[in-house]
Amino acid sequence: MTTADAILTSADVVGGYGTVQILNGVTLKVARGQIVALLGGNGTGKSTMLKALSGLIKPWSGSIVFDGERIDGMRPDRIVRLGLVQVTQGKEAYPAMTVEENLLLGAHVITGRAARARGLERAYTYFPILKERRRQLSGTLSGGQLQMLCIGRGLMSEPKMMLLDEPSAALAPQVVLDIFRTIFRICRDGMTLLMVEQNVRMALLLAEYGYVIKDGVIHLEGPAEKMISDDAVRLSYLGGTVADRDAKMAL
């Protein structure tokens, strides 16, 4: 992968909270149209890196370039306008708003009435259950439906690229499969994706490229197929077993 076809690059990103340094120089690259997995153990800085990318925290040093523009230190809403959107976790839907209000909130940067309506239809095509529930308060949804709502909400700003933080967290296996299937469909329709996942097996089946972060730096990287078959990676950093590629067919 060359820098030319990369939509997102970060170089030596250092940052953290207050005076506590969490990211110790993260360098990664995502190509246009690619699905990239960001893996690593608990508390290694995966979510913090996503926050640096989406602008919720300002990197102390290093650079982040998205679609040809420096975005490190930029305000989050301006990054969304550039087409890079972070999908919140399911629990971060607004519980006192309806499903449809939550979705429309995702379309904040879209001002045309027709375009907003089209966005809703698109989200409902990926997640028909949301259409059925659109007048309900999102606080009444199940965990899986909330995750769908948040992914759908992320789509509403018509982004070029999405950042996902553990879309499978705390969900039943059947629901996880469902959600990953839709994520795969969204990417096939042209989305670029950087995905943090604890579910290493699923993530690597879906992704083309993987990064493993440890102690705030990229410890390992490579094509997903290689990572799956690489015993060293699996045993030292990922844990658990890696299933056969057949599962990818199921997607």
Add this chain to the structure above:
Amino acid sequence: MSYFIDLVIVGLSIGMVYALVALGISLIYSGLDVVHFAHGEIYMLGAFIGLWIFKTFHLPFPLVLLGSMILTGLVGMFIERVFYRRILRGGGGYTVGGMAMVICGFGMSIVLQNVAFLIWGPRAVPFPVSYGMPVELGNITLPAAYVWIVAAALLLMAALHLFLKHTRLGLAVRAVAGNKEIAYLMGINVPMTISVIFGVACALGAAAGVLVGPINYVYVLMGLGILIKAFAAAVIGGFGSLPGAVLGGLLVGVIESLGAGYLSGSYKDIYAFILLIFVLMVRPAGLFGVLAKVKA
């Protein structure tokens, strides 16, 4: 019986005024997590600005109301932008800077009183607008002022509701009130939205000041009394809850009016607090307190 109805109607209309100010205080609280102690002065400023518009441009009263709301809203946005935000930047934003903000609000209220004193002087001035002939509703005749105050306040509340429920910016306001970090991820310009919240809250306060003008004098210290009443109304309704602020305002107005009518007018200001203490004993979170916790 008709005496009772009269008292209730008077109470409802003054309650609407409390409700408008309380709505502003609650809106700022739900959006910014701070109690704005200078809101009484915004009400005072609104009345003076309305009076100035009226005397300078001789516009009809509804336009005076609208004009004062817009100008005072802009003043509020200016105050938020230039003073409050700057002071809080060091303290980690509005959510963290609570105590600093309380002191800052008191300070601002003194500053605004003095500014008003310099511009308009110490005298209480009449707002020479007549609300017109008494209005007949069924078989009761009501002083026009009360009817128009209630009507105008209801209209403003309906407009606020439509704004929050059905506009893109209103949705953003609710999102910022619910959670600023998530609002940012929606692509919402959070600082700008906070300014809007402040502006809308100040416009509502100004509306209250202008509406009260013709049945009262306009003077520099008129914000003190209203702040305390509106604050009581907001707490009674459940702090941060908008329906609560309206209900609280109406309750305070009616109780006050009944108390003054049947018991004694000289203790008028006490009734609101008896009500406040009673409500807090029965429901410490206020009437809509539970709703207030699930913001947005």
